[in-house]
Amino acid sequence: MKKILISQRRDAIVERDETRDALDVRWAKVLFDLGFLPIPVCSELAGERSYLEQLRPDGILLSGGNDIGQAPKRDALESQLLDYAKLNKLPMLGVCRGMQMLNHYLGGGLVEVGGHVATRxxxxxxxxxxxxxxxxxxxxxxxxxxxxxxxxxxVLATAADGVIEAVKHSTLPWLGVMWHPEREPMMLEQDKQLIQTIFKREFR
Known part of the structure; x- marks a missing residue:
């Protein structure tokens, strides 16, 4: 099975004096059911140069959660993941914040937007x-x-208000989408095909 590294949200739990990496459990089942081995990565190891080399991933998934700048160690880890994916020409899928991080990493920016929270x-x-x-x-x-x-x-797709909803890199096998495939009550067949295509290196 191809190994897919997944970034996680990073949260400070003050009442327990803990900082936690966390990932929606649905991602594990989504990837495993599609034939991939999901491996969550630890933000506290951002900067450890041998960490990703020891894991030897076949692909990278940048998940949702945390605005960019809210969790600097997560930001650093995801930049490291993108560096690794660029160096090794690995396929990468960015979901929601993951697409935003991809754009940020490549020199783009973000704007505040209304009408895009908990809707369709x-x-x-x-x-x-x-x-x-x-x-x-x-x-x-x-x-x-x-x-x-x-x-x-x-740009691959937009919403009616012009907000960009899907992008691809011009030369690398990197794709970003602003919706959450893992949050659908029944996963969409087109989302299954999308994930299989990007991580099987068939995406162009």
Whole structure:
């Protein structure tokens, strides 16, 4: 099975004097059911140069949670994951914050946006139509727009208000989406196909 490293949200639990990495348990089942071995990674090991080399991943998944800047060690780990993926030309999928982190890493920015938290909306664009996407979930209050998009990313889909909902890298097998495949009550067939395609290196 191909090993997919997954970043996690990082939260300070003050009443227990703990800092925790956490990941929605649905991601493990999603990836395992699709034939991949999910391996959550630890933000406290950001900067340990041998950490990722010892894990020897076949792909990277940057998950949701935490705005960029809220958890510096998570930000550092995800930058390290992207460095590793770039060096080794590994496939990478960024989900919600993960897509935002991809854009940030490549020099893009974010803007505050309304109407995208705990709702659903339609996708627009040829890529969305070709991949049978119509309506997706939405849980973000920051967004990538045409003005804040990194130069090396290409827009695949937008919402009706112009907010960018899916991107790909111009040369690397990297994809970002703003919806959460793992949060659907029944996982969409197009999301299954998307994940299988990116991590089997068939994505162009």
């Amino acid at each position: 909306h339609l996708l627009k664009g040829d890529w969305a139509s070709a991949n049978c996407y119509s309506e997706v979930n939405s849980y973000h209050n920051q967004a990538v727009t045409e003005k804040t998009l990194a130069h090396s990313l290409e």
